[in-house]
Amino acid sequence: MYKHKRTAILIGLLLCMGSSTLMQTYFSSALPTISNRFQSVDFYSWVHGSYILASSAVIIFSSGLCQKFGNKKNFMVGSILFGMGTVIAPFSHSMLHLIIARIVMGIGAGIVIPATYGIIGEHFEKKKYSSVFAAFAVVQILFNGLGSLSGGYLPEIASWQTIFYILLPIELLSFWLVLKNISDTVFTQHFAPFQIKQHLVMISAILLTTLGIEQAYHNHYLLLFLGAILLFYVIWKDAKKGNLLLPKEFINDRFLRNLCLQVFFLGAFYNVCLAYLPTLMQFSMGLSADTSGNLLAIFVVLMGIGSVLGGIAKISTRLAILIGWFTCLAGSIMMQILFTLSIGMLGFGSGILMSVLLGCTASRTQGHAAGVNSTAHLVRNFGGSIGTILFQFSLNYPQQYYMWGVFILALSGTLTVALSFRFELIINNNQL
Numbered sequence: 001m002y003k004h005k006r007t008a009i010l011i012g013l014l015l016c017m018g019s020s021t022l023m024q025t026y027f028s029s030a031l032p033t034i035s036n037r038f039q040s041v042d043f044y045s046w047v048h049g050s051y052i053l054a055s056s057a058v059i060i061f062s063s064g065l066c067q068k069f070g071n072k073k074n075f076m077v078g079s080i081l082f083g084m085g086t087v088i089a090p091f092s093h094s095m096l097h098l099i100i101a102r103i104v105m106g107i108g109a110g111i112v113i114p115a116t117y118g119i120i121g122e123h124f125e126k127k128k129y130s131s132v133f134a135a136f137a138v139v140q141i142l143f144n145g146l147g148s149l150s151g152g153y154l155p156e157i158a159s160w161q162t163i164f165y166i167l168l169p170i171e172l173l174s175f176w177l178v179l180k181n182i183s184d185t186v187f188t189q190h191f192a193p194f195q196i197k198q199h200l201v202m203i204s205a206i207l208l209t210t211l212g213i214e215q216a217y218h219n220h221y222l223l224l225f226l227g228a229i230l231l232f233y234v235i236w237k238d239a240k241k242g243n244l245l246l247p248k249e250f251i252n253d254r255f256l257r258n259l260c261l262q263v264f265f266l267g268a269f270y271n272v273c274l275a276y277l278p279t280l281m282q283f284s285m286g287l288s289a290d291t292s293g294n295l296l297a298i299f300v301v302l303m304g305i306g307s308v309l310g311g312i313a314k315i316s317t318r319l320a321i322l323i324g325w326f327t328c329l330a331g332s333i334m335m336q337i338l339f340t341l342s343i344g345m346l347g348f349g350s351g352i353l354m355s356v357l358l359g360c361t362a363s364r365t366q367g368h369a370a371g372v373n374s375t376a377h378l379v380r381n382f383g384g385s386i387g388t389i390l391f392q393f394s395l396n397y398p399q400q401y402y403m404w405g406v407f408i409l410a411l412s413g414t415l416t417v418a419l420s421f422r423f424e425l426i427i428n429n430n431q432l
Contacts, residue, residue: 005181006123010132012177013116014139019167020109021140022147026163029151034160038095049214050099054106056381057207059374060245061199063114066370071118072182074111079175081108086168090161113377118370119182130359134311137354141304195245202245205231213385247371249364256364258420260379263357265413267380268387269328270350273299275388276402284399295340299347306351317360324352325414332407
């Protein structure tokens, strides 16, 4: 019976994550039509950026709330907020109203993310983590595609609000599946006082950094520089005080810190591929839009296959990570020789790393799964955002600059995992 409950919980969590993912790519495709309906381009980028700002800012804070109040209560609150945003958004009469709805949804998502990781830590064995994160990666890839397609077609054949009417029942089903089956008794840590002032400073640092990333897309880098300095200072002070905000596992576990660095490079690597491969193929290589779309589909499909295989393969975690990074490295080397094959290798390697790296990171937890995995999630998002900012300069240079950049990212990840073997094996052989 417990197995059925775990299956229901996993389905609910996957639907929750899928809804959030779909919304992000939906707006990327539908925003031109939405702005035309509102007859305004004011706050255009903020429809997408406000969601990222809101969700990123509260992730560390909400992971602390999971420790204090438990994952079930936080999942409930976050889901309600996300649902409220879904209900409010279709009634927006201006871009500003829509942004308010997106902020509500972003705060809800930022609260749900740590609770989701905490629920996984409570209800699934560590040896199952790679399979669980493989399922999350596949759903993310699938809903990314569905979001792009629905954003292109729904506003034309129906209305831009239609997606919210479709998503609301899915969100309610997710909410019901999780809360009906999750345990009422959760492990919480009440012995440590909640550091509200420190959390507010951390929120300010993350908010400023994320806002700086958004502004960097418009070639304004001052906020990003200031935000990065403040974030570094907050993390440094937190480490000196014994990690009151960030998980205490980061104090003594050098390998966990190394894994987070790999997660950063992975976030940069696959987001740079998704964001700029179509541009490279159409503008630098002269391929048609149809051809570039088909090649990108190869990347996405093989990324999904790699995620599944990474989750179910009966090989050591160390070997799986090495295979993932070496596949990405080989694909980046072959881009100028066998381009189609290299695209497949880039996607396949990214998929393996998506499930195995995140699963391995989750296995390093010691009672605070929400905090460790939420930190890794935030690091991956920062990696993707900073990577796409840096690679925007490649648009003004020959294609070799982009290919060299992808190679450097893959090489960085490979060197990082090689360095990790100097201080620790990934997991004891009896756990692999």
